[in-house]
Amino acid sequence: MKKIERLLVANRGVSAVRVMHTCRDRKIPTTAVYSTPDRLGHHVVMADRAVHIGEAPPAESYLNMENVLRAAFETGSDAIHPGWGFLAENGDFAQMVQDEGLIWVGPPPGVIRSMGDKAHARQMAQRAGVPTIPGRENVTTSEEALDWIRKAGIEYPIMIKAASGGGGRGLVRVDRAKDLEQALSQASSEAEKAFGSGTLILEKFIQNARHIEVQILGDQHGNVVHLYERECSIQRRNQKVIEESPSPSLSEDLRQEICGKAVALMREIDYQSAGTVEFIFDQSAGSYYFLEVNTRLQVEHGLTELTTGYDLVGLMLDVAEGKPLGFSQDDVKPNRWAMEVRLNAEDPETFGPSFGTITRLRTPDGPNLRIATGVYHGASVPPYYDSLLMLIMSAGHNREDALNVMDRALGRSLRVEGVKTLKPLLMSIIRHPAFRAGDFSTRFIDDNLQDLVKAFREPSTEDELLKIAKYLAEVSALGPRSWI
């Protein structure tokens, strides 16, 4: 059994900071890597050492495998945790890490590769007895696509996915036959750019679907358990923005069934470390379909940590060191409801990215809250990367309690100035009657956008005081106002 002496986190922002927190708990020194604009990033500040690995474009820095490895050697790091995003689901990189004699904190390279191939993953799911969406693999031309649509009698809309994609990228929905060609080329190009492969999968599109996923943990000794499900149906542009656990839409029987299927699939592929099996849930039909396996830690893993009490990053480190999980399925007893919102630096109406300097940051606090932030007051938000600024998680005895805590956190406490954030939209969603009633699908934001964008004006005394201070700063610096 190997012991991790120094861990390099091959990531930035919230993801890197999250991993470093557990390292601090365990007194494991950390190494950060950073691109030029991230020189004073939060993850750099938090790490024990930091190494520059290239310029702003991800391909030159956070996706630059050689530079990341060099940073590990330079700093004497003996393990690499990839966080989520960037190299987290890159089997070649995982292989390189292991070939260099370092510990890879994640599933085995072969598992990453096989699940990264969506077509193969579908086959594995089918082999494990997990229902899959009617679809067609390895599509490269529109003729192939049209042929399948005709022969299988598929009705629009259909979904085009990057075979090696994930995280909602490289997904294009097609509503009409005439859009197919353009959509195929766009999806292929995005897939090529994001994942290095333009191969596509076509699937029937499930209307009014809900997104449910099961958290899995496996060790090197053949133990595979699930930590129950999360629901991630609130999405904009196929990217999750609000998640919760447990899912409000599953019956207890169905919940056990889905979790059982997820474990079956992950046993089939000999999964190790933390991973997630994602499903599409057709609530009206009561049926669920395999979507994909995420062979990494997920953004929303904190929900599971809140409901079960386990530290998933800690368990990933244990598994990477070769330790057994140390608990069985029966030991997993979720006892709370947890909600998460993703505070992205985006325009809450157009979802256009917003970047700049954080001129004010007030993070929520108080009972039943967990905050994971990737920025600090004064930090800059560069335009090159993911727009996630902060994860805000709330917990409660039941869903309503958790929602009330979230309302307090967003409405009364959270303040971000300098960049636009999704906060007004998130506030509107958690106060929306349909959302509160648990009645929603992945189309919720699109369907209710008009309702949701009504701006909230909920100023606090602190906000008002800062306005007065701003006036004082200006008058003191510039002299009496000309209009006075």
Add this chain to the structure above:
Amino acid sequence: MSDRTVFRPGMTPAEIIRKVRALPGVAITSTGMRDAGQSDFKNRLRIHDQATLAPHYDRMNLFSAEVHGGARWHVGILNRRESPFEETAILRERMPSVLLQTLIRETSLWGYRPYPRNVIEYVVSKVDIDVWRCFSFLNDVRNMRTICEVVMERGLLFEPAVSFTQADWATNDYYLGVVDDMVDLCGGVEEVVLCIKDMAGVGSPERIRELVDAILQKYPEAVVQYHRHSTDGLALPALLAAAQAGAKLLDAQEDSLTRFYGQAPILSLHAYLEEAGIPVLLNRPEAEAAVQKARDWVRQYGWAESPFKGFDHNVVQHRMPGGAFPSSFEQAERGGFLHLMPQILQVMSLYNRIVHYFDVTPGSQMTWVTCSGTVNRYAKEFGLTGVNRLIALLKKFTEEVDQDLDRLAPEEREELMEFFVTAPGDFKNLILGGYGRLPAGWPADWVYQSAFGDQWQENLARRIGDSPLDALEDEDLDGLREDLAAKLGWHPSEEEFILFLMHPKDTVEMIEFREEYGESSIVLPTNVWHSGLPRPGDKVDFQMRDKPHTVEMVSVGDEYDGYVPVVLRINNQAKVFTVETPRVVKAEIRMAKATNEVGSPITGSVWRMGNPKRGDIAVGDIVHEGEEIANIEAMKMENVIAAPINGRIAEICIGLNEPVIENQLLFVLEEDGG
């Protein structure tokens, strides 16, 4: 309290009038919170300070406190950044037993243009004021009908005011005619106060005695109030004369706020009248306390005081109202023509013999713009000699030749005909009857000829004598409310909407200011509101939203690139502000405007120029409509930038990997063959 307040909100007008009649002497309206501040401090006295007088007012046994209306309204929005609604709410809370009084213009209310009936009804029905002093700058009583109706129907006290001046045409008979109209309008004198509004301070004591006497001889039951400015230096004797003639209500202000153009000092007035045997309803110790209290803060307003110091008995010639004095001088100072003020005042004194109306809003603005504009024009073209020539000409015309054009030399006539050429549109509207009837008849034809040139006869034919109340069409209030909602981005409150009806542009600016700077204008002490915290260690303690706060200056740094860093400690926590100076040079981002300019559909970054088929793209390249010429990535999504036309790349405005904002100019194309 031994001397319980006699006049209180909630009393019916009839009850108030009965109590005034029963007074052995006189009662006082304090103008300390409105007209006094207007006349000597350009309306800059803030509610933050004025509210400190309120507890004393509450026990002072005043008839009323004029706290609202006139130009205080507009200046509040424009310069003090306080809403009159906030002020009234604060005062109601701190002096609940005082009648709050406003000054309102008969059709232009607290704005500057005549409003139609429905706007007047709407606004007057929604403002929390007990005593409504209403005047017409034309003494056209017909124009007061709507306000009168709404106020009396609300059970509040209506106080029609006779605009007073001293002129050959302004005889007792003339004024009694105006008073007759008022008595008719109000259905008698049982429920109203009749006011003589001497807004320039020109009534000589004997003239005032005569006029009050004449009114009371005709209407012995009437309650008469005399409102007077001090400009000519004769306020106290004139007020005594009015009281001796039977006026029961007089206006006064804190002695410590008295300068030159406002009302008489309250303690002096009290002493002077009592010595003359006229009892004054006043809790003198409280009045003394208020006078003393005002001293605590009035020295912070040196910057707001009128630059023209001292009494001015020549006001009887030029008749500039006390309320317009400081603002006119301020404009002259800002416009760089303060040295021309003696000439401007002289021209005003001659001008008002040619066109007769009262120099009070909106008339005072017309007079000011016309006279100061003409004098400036002469000064620029002909120097001071030219200005003096103009004055001599006007003098000759009004004093020597009885305003008979034929008795002027041809070149003089020609010069005089130029006088109204540059008169403002409001003046033209006035002489066409847009505001109502003029008090002493329409001006002579040559005035129209001068103002309208060749079209003067057509214009004259359009002249009407109707009240604007009858002439103006109702306005679409719901539509106006939607306009404001669109400007603000939220649905306005009733109060925001009323502010907007009076002063549309300035109201939006004030609301934007308050959005950005919060309650600064309400909670900060005046020296800090005016000058900030200029030195390190300066600090300000204040109360906001029922909690204590402290802001302390740590440092104002050196300017760099047009920015000044300021560090403040806000409730013990330091925060850096980067203050933008006017010297900031902002990198200009060009936006796509024309059809041949290609803009970014989204905020993102340029990750590809050209397209994979053709590769990169350069100036001069030919592109086809619909062809991809660049690709913008935002949120990991690609956005194709397609050529909108067949053409040639004339200019490339961005580079690879550069961030762009929505609608930022990317390419300029020129049409093929173009």
